[in-house]
Amino acid sequence: MSAVLQQPKVTVRPMRDVDVDAVLKIELDMYEFPWTEGILKDCLRVGYCCWVLCEDGGIVAYAVLSIAAGESHLLNVCVSAQCQRRGYGKQLVEHMLDLAKRHDAQVCLLEVRPSNTAAVTLYEKMNFVEVGTRPAYYPAKKGREDALILALELIF
Numbered sequence: 001m002s003a004v005l006q007q008p009k010v011t012v013r014p015m016r017d018v019d020v021d022a023v024l025k026i027e028l029d030m031y032e033f034p035w036t037e038g039i040l041k042d043c044l045r046v047g048y049c050c051w052v053l054c055e056d057g058g059i060v061a062y063a064v065l066s067i068a069a070g071e072s073h074l075l076n077v078c079v080s081a082q083c084q085r086r087g088y089g090k091q092l093v094e095h096m097l098d099l100a101k102r103h104d105a106q107v108c109l110l111e112v113r114p115s116n117t118a119a120v121t122l123y124e125k126m127n128f129v130e131v132g133t134r135p136a137y138y139p140a141k142k143g144r145e146d147a148l149i150l151a152l153e154l155i156f
């Protein structure tokens with residue numbers, strides 16, 4: 001007898017208010033200094049681009065992007081621990097960049113901890129380049145950690 005392994009059905013859709021609990025669960029699990037429920041709800045309320053990636057209908061990743069005055073800012077991208085290294089982070093960032101382009105943004109900016117090897121490697125792979133640093137931007141276990149500012153030109 002042979003087992004037939006089915007590929008999960010992957011969908012990307014806008015985040016809704018009812019998704020906040022599931023998103024918050026991943027957020028709390030993945031970050032040492034996570035966003036709060038209030039921050040996530042505010043992102044939806046003010047109309048940021050908030051999207052989720054679902055595997056067989058269940059949320060396993062999400063991303064938040066703001067767009068204003070020709071600039072987009074990737075504020076969060078997060079994949080649940082058990083679903084990492086399946087290409088979901090890259091897929092979701094590509095989706096957010098498409099949205100930014102559709103809204104006529106000419107650049108996408110983001111901040112990342114230099115110690116966050118997974119994220120830095122992902123963004124470099126997607127051709128983001130370092131354009132600066134924000135000293136003592138993030139809380140850390142001991143004191144503060146700088147942020148790298150990365151940018152990707154969206155007009156070619």
Ligand SMILES: CC(C)(COP(=O)(O)OP(=O)(O)OC[C@H]1O[C@@H](n2cnc3c(N)ncnc32)[C@H](O)[C@@H]1OP(=O)(O)O)[C@@H](O)C(=O)NCCC(=O)NCCS
Pocket residue numbers: 030076077078079080083084085086087088089090091111112113116117118119121122123125
């Ligand atoms: C960063 C993050 C979003 C990547 O998501 P992911 O779905 O695991 O990444 P992908 O599978 O799309 O990986 C794409 C590429 O990124 C790089 N990458 C991803 N995770 C990596 C890791 N742990 N170490 C080194 N490179 C990594 C690899 O080049 C990878 O390609 P490969 O698998 O073919 O080698 C995920 O690790 C995460 O959610 N981390 C916690 C939240 C976070 O730090 N978000 C970023 C805030 S700035």
